[in-house]
Every structure is written in C-alpha cells, then in structure tokens.
Amino acid sequence: MRMFNILREGEGEVNAKVYADCARLLVTPSNVESANIPHEMQELAKEITKSIRPEHFKHMTTEQAEEWLHTSLRFSRKFEQFLQKHGHRSFREGIPSKSGVTRSFAKVGLDIAAHLEPGVILIARGIDIGWCPYFPIISGIATELGSLISPGAVISREYSLPCVMGLRGVTKKIENDDYVLLDGKRGLLKILSKRKL
Numbered sequence: 450m451r452m453f454n455i456l457r458e459g460e461g462e463v464n465a466k467v468y469a470d471c472a473r474l475l476v477t478p479s480n481v482e483s484a485n486i487p488h489e490m491q492e493l494a495k496e497i498t499k500s501i502r503p504e505h506f507k508h509m510t511t512e513q514a515e516e517w518l519h520t521s522l523r524f525s526r527k528f529e530q531f532l533q534k535h536g537h538r539s540f541r542e543g544i545p546s547k548s549g550v551t552r553s554f555a556k557v558g559l560d561i562a563a564h565l566e567p568g569v570i571l572i573a574r575g576i577d578i579g580w581c582p583y584f585p586i587i588s589g590i591a592t593e594l595g596s597l598i599s600p601g602a603v604i605s606r607e608y609s610l611p612c613v614m615g616l617r618g619v620t621k622k623i624e625n626d627d628y629v630l631l632d633g634k635r636g637l638l639k640i641l642s643k644r645k646l
Contacts, residue, residue: 456470466596469596469597469598489531490531492527493527493528493531496523496524496527497524499523500521500523500524501517501521543591543613543614543615543616543619543636543637543638544595544596544597544602544613544614544615544636545612545613545632545633545634545635545636546595546597546599546601546602546605546606546612546613546614546633547602547605547606547609547610547611547612547633548611548633548634549589549609549610549611549633549634550611550630550631550632550633550634551570551588551589551611551630551631551633552628552629552630552631552641553568553569553570553588553589553628553629553631554566554568554569554570554625554626554627554628554629554644555569555570555572555623555624555625555626555627555628555629556569556570556571556572556587556625556626557572557573557620557623557624557625558572558573558574558620558625559573559574561625562580562583565583565586565587566586567586567587568586568587568588569587569588570587570588570589570590570591570629570631571583571587571589571590571591572590572591572592572619572620572623572629572638573590573591573592573593573620574592574593574594574620575592575593575594575595575599575601576590576592576595576599576600576601576604577600577601578600578604580601580604581604584604584605584608584610585608587610588610588611589610589611589612589631589633590605590610590611590612590613590631591612591613591614591616591619591623591631591638592613592614592615592616592619593615593616593617593618593619593620594614594615595614595615596614596615597614599614601614602614605633610633611631611632611633611634612633613631613632613633613636613637613638616638619638622640623638623640624643624644625644626644626645627640627642627643627644628640628641628642628644629641
C-alpha cells in the first residue's frame with residue numbers, strides 16, 4: 450500500500466500509469482540494489498556537510514566537487530564505496546521494455562532518419578509507428594518518454610530489439626556517435642566511450 454501511495458503522489462492522481470508502475474514493481478525481485486540509493490545518497494550528503502561548509506560545496510564547479518569527493522581524507526573512502534556499489538548504473542535506469550544487450554554507436558534525435566546506419570542504437574525523445582521502416586536496421590532503442598505499452602516499446606518487442614524507455618534527459622547527455630551499451634533487461638544505458646571529434 451505504501452508503494453502505491455508513493456506512486457500516486459508522484460503522479461498527483463490515480464491513473465493507469467500508477468497501476469502499471471505498481472504492477473511492475475510487484476513482479477520485480479525484492480532484492481533490488483538501487484532501492485537503497487536514495488538513503489545512501491542522503492548519508493553521503495550528511496557526511497559532506499560534516500566535512501565541508503555546504504555553501505562552499507554548492508559553489509564548486511562539477512570538476513572541483515568531483516576532485517574533492519575523491520580526495521577528501523575523511524570522505525573519499527565512503528564515496529568510493531558508494532561508486533563501487535552503484536557506479537555500474539553509469540548513466541541512468543529506465544523502464545526495461547525488451548530484454549537484450551547491445552553495444553553500438555548512438556544516433557540521437559528524430560531528424561537523423563536519413564543518416565541511420567545498420568546496427569546503430571536509436572536514441573530519441575519518443576518513438577511512434579512511423580519509425581517501423583527503420584527498425585530492421587537498428588540494434589536498439591532508448592527514449593526519454595514512454596512506458597511498457599508505448600508504441601516504441603511494443604514495436605521493439607515485435608522486432609526483438611533491446612529497448613529502454615523513460616530515460617529522462619538522454620537526448621541531451623548522449624551525442625551522435627558516442628559508443629554506448631544498452632541493456633534492455635536491466636533498463637540501463639551506459640556510455641562506453643565519447644565520440645571522437
């Protein structure tokens with residue numbers, strides 16, 4: 450019941466998405482490692498505030514903060530343990546829509562249809578039925594929007610393509626020709642190497 454209430458609060462109402470997400474969680478194994486991430490991040494934040502003034506940390510650049518996290522004598526060990534445990538999530542977890550693992554170059558956006566090459570992973574805000582002619586040549590799909598019953602997810606299952614939906618911000622973080630790993634079973638997209646300029 451608690452899980453249902455959290456999902457309802459997140460949506461602001463009870464709707465089909467709440468029921469679908471609740472059903473998905475109920476059939477997911479209970480030993481989900483990522484369930485501890487919010488608590489562990491909160492513990493890390495508490496440690497940061499004990500080690501350094503929060504205002505100082507907030508004003509650091511990303512590079513400065515990352516360096517501090519790795520080199521602070523009091524904090525670096527806890528941070529390294531967190532990365533060891535959860536670092537494999539590298540990019541983000543989404544909704545696994547069709548299992549399978551593929552590695553390939555990313556093609557990002559919907560304006561790249563004319564430039565799709567065999568084997569690429571299509572990364573887009575959303576996918577609709579109009580993309581069907583391209584599905585035989587791509588090796589996987591990752592989208593920002595969608596659920597298990599979105600057109601992209603349904604079509605990917607028809608074509609047996611690994612697919613992950615609901616990766617917020619993916620079209621801004623992945624660039625054309627980044628080499629990525631798409632894991633449709635775990636709902637992961639990971640950058641293996643950035644494109645060469």
